[in-house]
Amino acid sequence: MRQARLRILAFIVVCWVNTVHAQQDVEILIEKPDAAIQAQIQKLFNTLQKSGDDARSNIDVWREVKALKQLSTDKDKLVRQLALFVATTKSEEDSHVLVAAGILYFLDFPPSVPIRVFAPYLGTDNRQLRSFVEMWFYSHDKAANDSPPLRPVNYDDYLDYVRLKIGRGEEIPAPFIRYIYERSPGQALLVFAYAAGSRDVAVKLEAMHTIIEARKQGKEPEPQPELGQQFEERRRARSKEKREIELAEHIVSNAIWLNKNGFTDRFQAALPEANEQLDKLAKGEWWAKLYVVYIMRQNPPFLKDSILRQLAEDENKLVSEAASSKSISKPR
């Protein structure tokens, strides 16, 4: 009996430690709680719950939104604190997750803010935070499988995000990369193809900045034609590469469309060229290889075991993991 009690106690302690540990993880992951902001989020949360079915016309809601915004001019901080609130709050059937999405709506920040803040937490172990973050991304990009043909997929803001990250030499969070490829491999490929030259642009901007500053100080810098020539050569190479990727994506997505819409004969005719493009991309940059993996996994007629086996050995971890994994599904 005593042993059983001890086991139960040990179980409770383990559960408690795990819960605390998980909570601490999220807190470390996001940011330390700011007491004033957390209290105001809670106040706004309570006001929204009492606001009836038309919160947008409720003056109390707007008053609390304004009070929240006045606590910090740092938009990223407010959104991080909201994410922390979501991750650490308990509610019946996680209703607070939906209300928090409403708070984000009322804050009316540009999409660049949630993209920046949430990108690392796609796929987090914290269930509420994962739901909250995924909900925001889903409604933003509308890249669900079988979405109506007239509803455009929006990856435009993702391009801005990736471009800035590459230009600044910062790492792009792996969960975000997996997410955009899973949802829409073609759009993800184009995002990386368009953003690929961003580091070159940043280097060029820095070189221009040096000359501008020198001229501001009254100096007359020497012309640097060789440097200009180098940038021009890089630009030409990038431009050529981008066009080839655009064409490849178009050929593959066209073949997928023919197959999906039952144009069997036309699909069979288009398949060899699409496979040829996939073979080529499988030898390209890591982001092109990742595209090949997702296309093959999501569209069985394109699947080639030899290519997947080769990519499973790739030095890029994202590529090798995706190629080894059996779990890539159709976009949600």
Place this chain on the structure above:
Amino acid sequence: MAFEVPTVPVDINPVISFAEIEIANAVFFRNVGNYFDYFGGVTVMGYSWGGGLAHDLIERLSQNEGITTLYGVYLDAIVYGGVTAQDNWPNATAYLLNMYETNTILIHGAAIDPTTIQAGATVEDVNTTTAPGYPGNLTHYSIDDDPQVQNHILSTLAGIMLR
């Protein structure tokens, strides 16, 4: 010259496309815009919705042609076709001068969101309502006529570009 302010956003994409092709032609075939050789470059300026379009044109030049704009100017820039301030740094601009006022209700520019600025770029925000030396009473409808504002745009241009 009398200027009729548009109140309905016409489909200006063909105009931007034309400008894009013209600029690309000048850069690639008429040797315009080589900054490292003789300090030339591409400059794009726009006022109000034109500021919003300046953003779009600069981004197109970068995205489609690989052209880096040397000098961009937003003058009380508004997102084209909308009513919100154009506060995004346009990829890719070496020097962006962003002049705006905050006297006009709703329709006015704003400081550039620093999180959108690429490494190496320079952004100069001037709020004429609060910046010393500028008449604090400029509105969306008078900022483009102000000689001090015009001088600052032109002197900055002269300081950056030789030809």
